[in-house]
Amino acid sequence: MSAEKYQPLDRIFHPASIAIVGASTSTPETGWVGRLLKFGYKGNIFPINPKVNKINGLKAYPGICNVPYPIEYAILNVPARFTPQVMRDCAAKGVKFVHCYAAGFSETGTETGKRLEAEMVKIANEGGIRLLGPNCMGIYAPDSGMTFDEDFPKEKGRIAFVSQSGAEASRLVFLCQDINLHFSKVISYGNATDLDATDFLEYLAEDKDTNIVAIYLEGVNNGPRFLSAVRKCMAHKPLVILKAGLTENGAGAAISHTASMTGSRAVWEAFFKQTGAIPAQTMDEVADIIQGLARIKKPRGRRIAIIGRGGGIGVVATDICERAGLEVPPFSIETRQSLLQIIPEAGAGVRNPVETKIGTEGATEFYLKGLPIVDGDMETDAILIQMAIDVYGGHAPDLMQNVTESAYALCVAADSIKKPMAVVLFTGGHTDTIEAVTAARVILTEAGIAAFSGIEAAARAISKIYDYYRFLDIKM
Amino acid sequence: MSAEKYQPLDRIFHPASIAIVGASTSTPETGWVGRLLKFGYKGNIFPINPKVNKINGLKAYPGICNVPYPIEYAILNVPARFTPQVMRDCAAKGVKFVHCYAAGFSETGTETGKRLEAEMVKIANEGGIRLLGPNCMGIYAPDSGMTFDEDFPKEKGRIAFVSQSGAEASRLVFLCQDINLHFSKVISYGNATDLDATDFLEYLAEDKDTNIVAIYLEGVNNGPRFLSAVRKCMAHKPLVILKAGLTENGAGAAISHTASMTGSRAVWEAFFKQTGAIPAQTMDEVADIIQGLARIKKPRGRRIAIIGRGGGIGVVATDICERAGLEVPPFSIETRQSLLQIIPEAGAGVRNPVETKIGTEGATEFYLKGLPIVDGDMETDAILIQMAIDVYGGHAPDLMQNVTESAYALCVAADSIKKPMAVVLFTGGHTDTIEAVTAARVILTEAGIAAFSGIEAAARAISKIYDYYRFLDIKM
Numbered sequence: 001m002s003a004e005k006y007q008p009l010d011r012i013f014h015p016a017s018i019a020i021v022g023a024s025t026s027t028p029e030t031g032w033v034g035r036l037l038k039f040g041y042k043g044n045i046f047p048i049n050p051k052v053n054k055i056n057g058l059k060a061y062p063g064i065c066n067v068p069y070p071i072e073y074a075i076l077n078v079p080a081r082f083t084p085q086v087m088r089d090c091a092a093k094g095v096k097f098v099h100c101y102a103a104g105f106s107e108t109g110t111e112t113g114k115r116l117e118a119e120m121v122k123i124a125n126e127g128g129i130r131l132l133g134p135n136c137m138g139i140y141a142p143d144s145g146m147t148f149d150e151d152f153p154k155e156k157g158r159i160a161f162v163s164q165s166g167a168e169a170s171r172l173v174f175l176c177q178d179i180n181l182h183f184s185k186v187i188s189y190g191n192a193t194d195l196d197a198t199d200f201l202e203y204l205a206e207d208k209d210t211n212i213v214a215i216y217l218e219g220v221n222n223g224p225r226f227l228s229a230v231r232k233c234m235a236h237k238p239l240v241i242l243k244a245g246l247t248e249n250g251a252g253a254a255i256s257h258t259a260s261m262t263g264s265r266a267v268w269e270a271f272f273k274q275t276g277a278i279p280a281q282t283m284d285e286v287a288d289i290i291q292g293l294a295r296i297k298k299p300r301g302r303r304i305a306i307i308g309r310g311g312g313i314g315v316v317a318t319d320i321c322e323r324a325g326l327e328v329p330p331f332s333i334e335t336r337q338s339l340l341q342i343i344p345e346a347g348a349g350v351r352n353p354v355e356t357k358i359g360t361e362g363a364t365e366f367y368l369k370g371l372p373i374v375d376g377d378m379e380t381d382a383i384l385i386q387m388a389i390d391v392y393g394g395h396a397p398d399l400m401q402n403v404t405e406s407a408y409a410l411c412v413a414a415d416s417i418k419k420p421m422a423v424v425l426f427t428g429g430h431t432d433t434i435e436a437v438t439a440a441r442v443i444l445t446e447a448g449i450a451a452f453s454g455i456e457a458a459a460r461a462i463s464k465i466y467d468y469y470r471f472l473d474i475k476m
Numbered sequence: 477m478s479a480e481k482y483q484p485l486d487r488i489f490h491p492a493s494i495a496i497v498g499a500s501t502s503t504p505e506t507g508w509v510g511r512l513l514k515f516g517y518k519g520n521i522f523p524i525n526p527k528v529n530k531i532n533g534l535k536a537y538p539g540i541c542n543v544p545y546p547i548e549y550a551i552l553n554v555p556a557r558f559t560p561q562v563m564r565d566c567a568a569k570g571v572k573f574v575h576c577y578a579a580g581f582s583e584t585g586t587e588t589g590k591r592l593e594a595e596m597v598k599i600a601n602e603g604g605i606r607l608l609g610p611n612c613m614g615i616y617a618p619d620s621g622m623t624f625d626e627d628f629p630k631e632k633g634r635i636a637f638v639s640q641s642g643a644e645a646s647r648l649v650f651l652c653q654d655i656n657l658h659f660s661k662v663i664s665y666g667n668a669t670d671l672d673a674t675d676f677l678e679y680l681a682e683d684k685d686t687n688i689v690a691i692y693l694e695g696v697n698n699g700p701r702f703l704s705a706v707r708k709c710m711a712h713k714p715l716v717i718l719k720a721g722l723t724e725n726g727a728g729a730a731i732s733h734t735a736s737m738t739g740s741r742a743v744w745e746a747f748f749k750q751t752g753a754i755p756a757q758t759m760d761e762v763a764d765i766i767q768g769l770a771r772i773k774k775p776r777g778r779r780i781a782i783i784g785r786g787g788g789i790g791v792v793a794t795d796i797c798e799r800a801g802l803e804v805p806p807f808s809i810e811t812r813q814s815l816l817q818i819i820p821e822a823g824a825g826v827r828n829p830v831e832t833k834i835g836t837e838g839a840t841e842f843y844l845k846g847l848p849i850v851d852g853d854m855e856t857d858a859i860l861i862q863m864a865i866d867v868y869g870g871h872a873p874d875l876m877q878n879v880t881e882s883a884y885a886l887c888v889a890a891d892s893i894k895k896p897m898a899v900v901l902f903t904g905g906h907t908d909t910i911e912a913v914t915a916a917r918v919i920l921t922e923a924g925i926a927a928f929s930g931i932e933a934a935a936r937a938i939s940k941i942y943d944y945y946r947f948l949d950i951k952m
Contacts, residue, residue, distance in 0.1 A: 167788055168786070171789075247794065250791055250794040253825065257825060312642070313641065315726055316726075318721075319720060319721065320758065323723065329725060330725075352725075434910075
């Protein structure tokens with residue numbers, strides 16, 4: 001991207017005014033106008049609808065050229081066949097950015113759709129308009145109050161997400177909200193006729209409000225430019241990529257979703273190897289890796305210490321960790337001898353995994369006395385705690401208080417732990433545990449401790465984070 | 477196992493009386509006596525404790541020989557060092573089954589532990605006692621009211637679980653309760669000094685109350701006998717096996733958990749291939765496979781039709797299915813043409829995956845009109861529905877009502893669907909969706925429809941079920 005195009009992209013995230021072309025009167029609460037109002041967009045909103053005078057209390061205009069104020073950004077919410085005319089109006093009005101929410105273009109595979117899209121792109125190019133979409137949800141930027149879902153959190157964070165899919169963009173926002181992580185910018189860019197992942201990646205690499213970047217990608221328009229943007233981003237901050245359509249029929253589905261050519265699996269495997277970008281296979285995994293990057297210190301190696309309750313659960317956890325590319329070696333003799341001082345011999349192992357005593361009380365005691373011992377062990381590099389919510393004796397009437405106390409104790413203990421550490425909120429499945437799990441997750445994540453919903457998720461995330469840091473050490 | 481030993485095993489699941497040796501006075505609510513009383517055990521309970529006269533309102537006896545009634549089953553809740561004497565008392569009293577809950581035996585790796593265990597086994601053999609454990613939770617049999625957790629459901633089901641781990645046994649019971657599946661028998665058998673997985677497998681293969689058997693296994697005592705029991709079981713009903721300790725350090729962890737020799741990975745891979753037993757890697761997967769076996773019809777092939785909302789989510793779902801060994805081919809031309817009659821062209825694909833219209837209303841409409849079309853498609857063998865809970869527009873104030881209606885509509889539609897079918901309760905993550913997801917899961921599972929919590933879980937389960945039926949067709 002040329003320098004003169006790069007600088008202005010920043011404005012797309014906080015335009016002074018937004019026009020909604022095809023502002024809806026039927027759904028005042030959740031239409032684009034109502035959404036921006038409710039979410040607290042800080043600029044001017046101009047509803048465009050020739051049939052009414054007001055929408056959500058704002059004056060409506062029959063056309064974009066009738067608005068007597070400058071318009072920096074326009075959202076197109078009209079049927080595809082009307083978009084060329086609206087684009088001409090936008091060009092005439094001097095609109096800088098158009099977000100085409102409407103679908104019905106090249107992704108349908110029809111000649112009409114392709115022709116309409118080509119026409120829209122031509123008008124944008126000639127009129128100096130940067131085009132986002134079509135067939136996309138647009139921008140969520142809590143800083144300026146832009147959003148495509150009025151239920152998104154208003155809190156600002158330091159994660160950016162660039163997504164070819166609107167639904168996946170929404171999912172990641174909510175998945176991260178659950179673990180107390182928030183976003184600087186989220187972009188759903190659909191068919192990528194003009195602005196695409198590469199443009200945003202180049203911008204986000206240098207964005208001072210963003211520490212971690214994630215991408216959901218079906219295809220790229222310009223391979224070499226994308227590769228160079230990925231390298232630039234990785235030089236500044238970690239990049240997580242969910243490349244969809246890597247299987248044979250996944251590629252077919254991607255074509256009918258965003259008309260993307262997905263590229264071969266071999267090419268993408270080489271791409272990940274060369275760039276060090278962190279690959280993810282599902283949105284849940286994207287959230288897990290982001291949490292790991294945000295909250296787990298750099299591990300020295302792959303050797304994991306596992307702390308938990310339930311011998312069989314420890315064996316399964318060990319298998320899961322080793323399958324994820326980690327190792328669960330026995331603790332040193334010294335560590336085991338120290339652990340035996342606080343763990344009763346009967347029915348609990350100190351080899352690694354180490355079993356805490358029964359219930360949340362047993363867990364709490366271990367966090368305070370045992371965790372420092374595991375931290376000092378020379379045979380392991382990182383600590384994975386399966387926090388017992390209700391396994392054996394946890395279904396007492398005071399479960400919530402016990403779990404809360406245990407979580408706070410873990411926060412206190414974690415303060416002096418030097419090794420990278422992650423927690424799995426492990427439940428035996430009692431029906432009254434959901435609230436306790438939620439409470440523990442809030443306490444831990446507010447203290448900056450990584451809290452995962454399952455051992456598989458945690459193990460995969462730790463393994464990929466280790467790979468990331470190792471790539472940095474060796475290649476960069 | 478010899479015939480004379482086999483017949484009596486049935487009694488272990490409904491003994492006429494249970495003695496609790498070392499009945500606890502400190503935890504009357506959750507100790508063994510309170511647990512059996514609360515759960516509704518139908519036989520006589522004899523608390524054994526020399527220090528008190530009554531426990532939970534029942535007369536306590538100083539020793540097992542002081543009980544003036546026959547005792548069929550005894551639970552040993554005393555420190556390991558006292559167990560030889562208690563075993564001698566049990567033999568003298570004519571107790572048929574001893575469940576040694578106590579730990580502190582061979583699993584500790586100590587000489588004392590090994591010696592105590594050997595002594596206990598010797599007394600059992602000489603006294604004609606069948607020994608369960610030590611170091612285990614024992615038996616849950618809702619039919620007779622036996623349990624090791626008073627919170628377990630009282631509903632009887634047709635699944636049996638044999639587990640070397642007590643904690644994993646509990647987890648599976650609760651995981652299955654969440655999806656409305658219940659158990660005939662659950663056995664936690666720990667160190668397997670006498671009764672082990674093989675004994676229970678031989679019994680369950682012919683148990684008329686059991687349709688599906690699952691095992692959590694660390695090691696086996698007698699390979700050839702186990703193999704033959706597995707073959708016998710598979711000839712009667714499906715068998716799911718979580719073999720733990722298959723990685724190098726997983727094997728080490730298993731030794732310190734239940735003193736099990738786990739065997740090499742190559743041996744177990746050959747075992748699964750030869751027997752057709754269904755392998756699982758986590759307890760969640762065990763529950764998923766059980767649900768698939770209980771609720772999904774036999775698929776003719778691996779070709780999956782995916783129905784859902786969100787183009788990108790469909791692409792990711794396709795990748796996940798194909799990685800799980802399924803295929804997601806395009807629908808036939810006829811199917812696509814029929815689908816286009818009910819699906820608008822813009823922004824929604826009909827290739828496969830097929831996208832429903834916005835919100836739960838769009839989903840409901842599709843279940844009634846589109847599902848029969850997909851059912852008739854000749855290019856696919858099974859249907860996977862990602863039920864939209866809140867993706868796009870689902871966060872309306874009446875979300876719960878919409879989702880409930882949609883779930884009922886799906887139940888109605890499912891009645892006339894011939895293909896095997898599974899549902900994924902898919903949420904965009906809005907915080908108010910948990911209740912709606914739960915409501916939908918209850919409605920669907922009560923109607924006998926398989927409802928999974930994620931696409932990965934559903935895809936893996938369908939793939940393994942297909943493998944199971946294929947094994948039956950070819951090998952048996």
